[in-house]
Amino acid sequence: xxxxxxxxxxxxxxxxxxxxxxxxxxxxxxxxxxxxxxxxxxxxxxxxxxxxxxxxxxxxxxxxxxxxxxxxxxxxxxxxxxxxxxxxxxxxxxxxxxxxxxxxxxxxxxxxxxxxxxxxxxxxxxxxxxxxxxxxxxxxxxxxxxxxxxxxxxxxxxxxxxxxxxxxxxxxxxxxxxxxxxxxxxxxxxxxxxxxxxxxxxxxxxxxxxxxxxxxxxxxxxxxxxxxxxxxxxxxxxxxxxxxxxxxxxxxxxxxxxxxxxxxx
Amino acid sequence: xxxxxxxxxxxxxxxxxxxxxxxxxxxxxxxxxxxxxxxxxxxxxxxxxxxxxxxxxxxxxxxxxxxxxxxxxxxxxxxxxxxxxxxxxxxxxxxxxxxxxxxxxxxxxxxxxxxxxxxxxxxxxxxxxxxxxxxxxxxxxxxxxxxxxxxxxxxxxxxxxxxxxxxxxxxxxxxxxxxxxxxxxxxxxxxxxxxxxxxxxxxxxxxxxxxxxxxxxxxxxxxxxxxxxxxxxxxxxxxxxxxxxxxxxxxxxxxxxxxxxxxxxxxxxxxxxxxxxxxxxxxxxxxxxxxxxxxxxxxxxxxxxxxxxxxxxxxxxxxxxxxxxxxxxxxxxxxxxxxxxxxxxxxxxxxxxxxxxxxxxxxxxxxxxxxxxxxxxxxxxxxxxxxxxxxxxxxxxxxxxxxxxxxxxxxxxxxxxxxxxxxxxxx
Numbered sequence: 001x002x003x004x005x006x007x008x009x010x011x012x013x014x015x016x017x018x019x020x021x022x023x024x025x026x027x028x029x030x031x032x033x034x035x036x037x038x039x040x041x042x043x044x045x046x047x048x049x050x051x052x053x054x055x056x057x058x059x060x061x062x063x064x065x066x067x068x069x070x071x072x073x074x075x076x077x078x079x080x081x082x083x084x085x086x087x088x089x090x091x092x093x094x095x096x097x098x099x100x101x102x103x104x105x106x107x108x109x110x111x112x113x114x115x116x117x118x119x120x121x122x123x124x125x126x127x128x129x130x131x132x133x134x135x136x137x138x139x140x141x142x143x144x145x146x147x148x149x150x151x152x153x154x155x156x157x158x159x160x161x162x163x164x165x166x167x168x169x170x171x172x173x174x175x176x177x178x179x180x181x182x183x184x185x186x187x188x189x190x191x192x193x194x195x196x197x198x199x200x201x202x203x204x205x206x207x208x209x210x211x212x213x214x215x216x217x218x219x220x221x222x223x224x225x226x227x228x229x230x231x232x233x234x235x236x237x238x239x240x241x242x243x244x245x246x247x248x249x250x251x252x253x254x255x256x257x258x259x260x261x262x263x264x265x
Numbered sequence: 266x267x268x269x270x271x272x273x274x275x276x277x278x279x280x281x282x283x284x285x286x287x288x289x290x291x292x293x294x295x296x297x298x299x300x301x302x303x304x305x306x307x308x309x310x311x312x313x314x315x316x317x318x319x320x321x322x323x324x325x326x327x328x329x330x331x332x333x334x335x336x337x338x339x340x341x342x343x344x345x346x347x348x349x350x351x352x353x354x355x356x357x358x359x360x361x362x363x364x365x366x367x368x369x370x371x372x373x374x375x376x377x378x379x380x381x382x383x384x385x386x387x388x389x390x391x392x393x394x395x396x397x398x399x400x401x402x403x404x405x406x407x408x409x410x411x412x413x414x415x416x417x418x419x420x421x422x423x424x425x426x427x428x429x430x431x432x433x434x435x436x437x438x439x440x441x442x443x444x445x446x447x448x449x450x451x452x453x454x455x456x457x458x459x460x461x462x463x464x465x466x467x468x469x470x471x472x473x474x475x476x477x478x479x480x481x482x483x484x485x486x487x488x489x490x491x492x493x494x495x496x497x498x499x500x501x502x503x504x505x506x507x508x509x510x511x512x513x514x515x516x517x518x519x520x521x522x523x524x525x526x527x528x529x530x531x532x533x534x535x536x537x538x539x540x541x542x543x544x545x546x547x548x549x550x551x552x553x554x555x556x557x558x559x560x561x562x563x564x565x566x567x568x569x570x571x572x573x574x575x576x577x578x579x580x581x582x583x584x585x586x587x588x589x590x591x592x593x594x595x596x597x598x599x600x601x602x603x604x605x606x607x608x609x610x611x612x613x614x615x616x617x618x619x620x621x622x623x624x625x626x627x628x629x630x631x632x633x634x635x636x637x638x639x640x641x642x643x644x645x646x647x648x649x650x651x652x653x654x655x656x657x658x659x660x661x662x663x664x665x666x667x668x669x670x671x672x673x674x675x676x677x678x679x680x681x682x683x684x685x686x687x688x689x690x691x692x
Contacts, residue, residue, distance in 0.1 A: 164431060168494075171423070172426075172447030173451045174446070182450075
């Protein structure tokens with residue numbers, strides 16, 4: 001333990017609370033409270049209602065939630081496949097090739113997501129690949145943005161994976177594909193589920209690139225929230241935000257409950 | 266394991282023609298034509314109808330035990346088990362970047378032989394083993410398994426069993442699935458795979474643990490499973506890379522006896538055993554190759570290397586050694602001014618090193634070769650006392666059975682050794 005005295009520990013907790021509560025907890029709490037209010041002009045809100053939630057869970061809003069979920073699942077699965085593939089390739093390359101791949105997959109993180117959005121928009125607005133105006137352009141942009149995280153997480157797990165497993169399997173006569181499916185993927189499963197959760201959460205909250213790309217029939221929830229607050233409907237926006245937050249957390253919880261045999265290692 | 270009996274045939278192996286074949290050890294077949302696949306060649310049976318595991322017999326009606334022959338007399342095993350022959354390194358050189366980790370390595374391991382590669386860490390012994398397994402590619406030279414040049418074959422096509430220090434059991438599979446892994450990967454029929462898994466687990470005494478996960482086993486048990494897993498594919502060659510290093514001392518000697526027993530049961534399996542522990546090498550190996558600095562320093566039977574080492578590195582690495590610089594003089598040698606009675610074929614004036622094992626050195630001036638010096642330290646080691654004596658600036662060790670009154674440090678003392686206990690190493 002870093003702090004030994006009782007007094008020191010209390011101080012540490014106090015500092016933590018002083019930083020954590022206003023920075024992290026309070027804003028979320030305010031949103032949660034606002035989502036149940038109709039008016040907030042004084043220190044405390046007034047006019048308790050559940051009407052915003054009724055609106056947030058039907059019609060256009062429900063459709064937006066569904067769009068967000070589909071986009072996030074699609075982008076996460078694609079990112080996981082591409083990221084895992086790239087990480088496996090990188091681990092078999094020499095140090096030089098690995099660095100190049102690492103840098104390439106860092107690009108979407110380093111480049112502002114608005115730029116990624118614009119780049120995707122410009123790239124796919126002309127034939128031969130004309131995706132502008134379809135849902136696919138949103139899913140592609142999300143995939144580009146989250147693949148970096150899938151790649152890094154799987155890549156880190158691969159470097160930790162003892163090559164002895166792979167070699168033992170090979171010496172027993174298993175071909176590379178068999179080794180991949182029966183040994184490597186099962187052993188990487190804890191990292192793969194963690195990566196999937198991360199990609200999902202990032203995609204659920206993505207706004208800036210989406211803003212530049214979404215077609216009218218494919219409006220994800222963050223865009224809806226932005227539109228609501230832009231109109232001045234702060235309380236409706238809060239309710240939508242809470243729905244987005246709870247849905248994302250529930251999915252993350254479900255993903256983290258996926259127990260794999262390898263996680264008992 | 267099934268016992269041998271004339272006219273009987275067990276599940277995995279199929280006897281054909283006139284012969285009877287049993288699928289595993291027990292080399293006590295008595296009937297005519299009876300052969301046990303393990304004790305190939307040593308069976309008392311006649312050649313016809315004999316079935317051997319790895320080396321498919323050349324007799325008529327031969328069946329390999331992997332193939333559940335149905336009286337057709339031909340092997341149906343997909344895998345070529347032609348690895349029954351030994352291992353041959355033909356001037357194998359392995360480099361990592363600019364560093365040479367194995368330098369023109371030449372070694373032949375005879376079929377059925379246990380060869381230990383003994384050396385300090387970094388001596389290249391594990392690299393040699395990995396070159397056989399296919400995990401390192403030689404910069405030059407060829408690796409042969411029997412009559413197959415496997416240098417360019419991928420690891421999965423080599424058919425060698427391998428056991429490593431950290432076991433590398435698949436943590437997400439039960440023991441039985443671990444052992445079955447190689448068989449499944451090779452597409453062995455399910456029924457046959459099950460019987461072979463049972464056999465391998467029985468051979469290593471792990472049958473009761475088939476449903477456990479590796480994490481539920483102790484280190485020694487995990488090591489047995491790793492050995493069972495390697496043996497289940499019936500390799501002609503078994504590679505053991507420091508297999509006992511992760512075990513504690515007591516378990517280690519138990520597993521050592523176990524490995525020796527396994528090789529008695531499977532005498533046709535060629536074993537390459539990498540270790541830095543001279544006791545393991547001396548106990549288990551038919552021959553030892555002592556390695557240092559990417560090269561072989563000496564090869565020979567444990568007895569040869571211990572009794573008559575050819576170089577100082579081998580002398581000091583295989584057992585302890587007193588190494589005394591001597592010069593040849595009229596059929597014998599001199600250590601400084603002291604004449605020593607040791608048979609010397611060297612020309613007069615030639616310099617050499619005399620190797621005397623510490624436990625062959627006794628306190629007192631009774632022997633024919635007497636050295637006088639002062640005691641610099643005395644260590645009690647339970648059953649023995651190690652007395653370190655300074656003789657003209659050279660340290661001489663004497664391992665004596667526990668002494669009632671060990672000599673005091675600083676006292677003058679005489680030590681002696683017999684003529685036949687001195688081995689000359691030519692410089």
